[in-house]
Amino acid sequence: MTDLDPVIHAQARLRVTAFLAALAPGETLTFPRLQKELGMTAGNLSTHLRKLEDAGYVHQTKTIxxxxxxxxxxxxxxxxxxxxxxxxxxRQLLQGDA
Structure with a gap:
């Protein structure tokens, strides 16, 4: 059995990842929209996005x-x-297959 990914496992990062995973591959959201949808402060969201980006899980594009x-x-x-x-x-853990 594989351990749960500690980068994703943190509650806030799990919420971010789950929300973004619901989008079509390649689809993006603006930072303010993601912040509003998740009800997170800008600083908190930035911190978690940076951690996810460092792991290669999230990509941020800055434009004008x-x-x-x-x-x-x-x-x-x-x-x-x-x-x-x-x-x-x-799911495997919850079903006792681990």
Whole structure:
């Protein structure tokens, strides 16, 4: 049995990853939209996104929309695979297959 991924396992990062995994591959969300949907502070979300980005699970793209900076967030292929592995492992644990 594989251990649960500690990067994803933290409650806030699990929420971020699960929310982004519900999007189509390659689809992005703006930082403010993700923040609103998850009900997190900007600082807290930034910290968790950085940890997920360091693991290669999330990609952040910074752009300029007119004169306004915008950050777009997406789950990478590695992040999607890690989340699928995490959820499969969790199901096995809950079913007693571990």
């Amino acid at each position: 929309d007119g004169r306004t900076p915008a950050t777009h967030v997406s789950l990478t292929d590695a992040g999607r695979t890690a989340f699928e592995t995490y959820t499969r492992t969790l």
